[in-house]
Amino acid sequence: MNKNLKTLDQFVDEQYGKKGTPKREKFEEDFESFKLGFLIQQTRLIK
Helix, strand or coil, X not given: CCCCCCCHHHHXXXXXXXXXXXXXXXXXXXXXXXXXXXXXXXXXXXC
């Protein structure tokens, strides 16, 4: 097993800090907005 591999959670923790930190909260908020926008876009493409 490659010891350099990281889980997504480990990567996000390293890049944006642990949950509850301001930088991580901003990332989580922006990601939720992105997901919502993507879902709206996909719904419009289906119709």
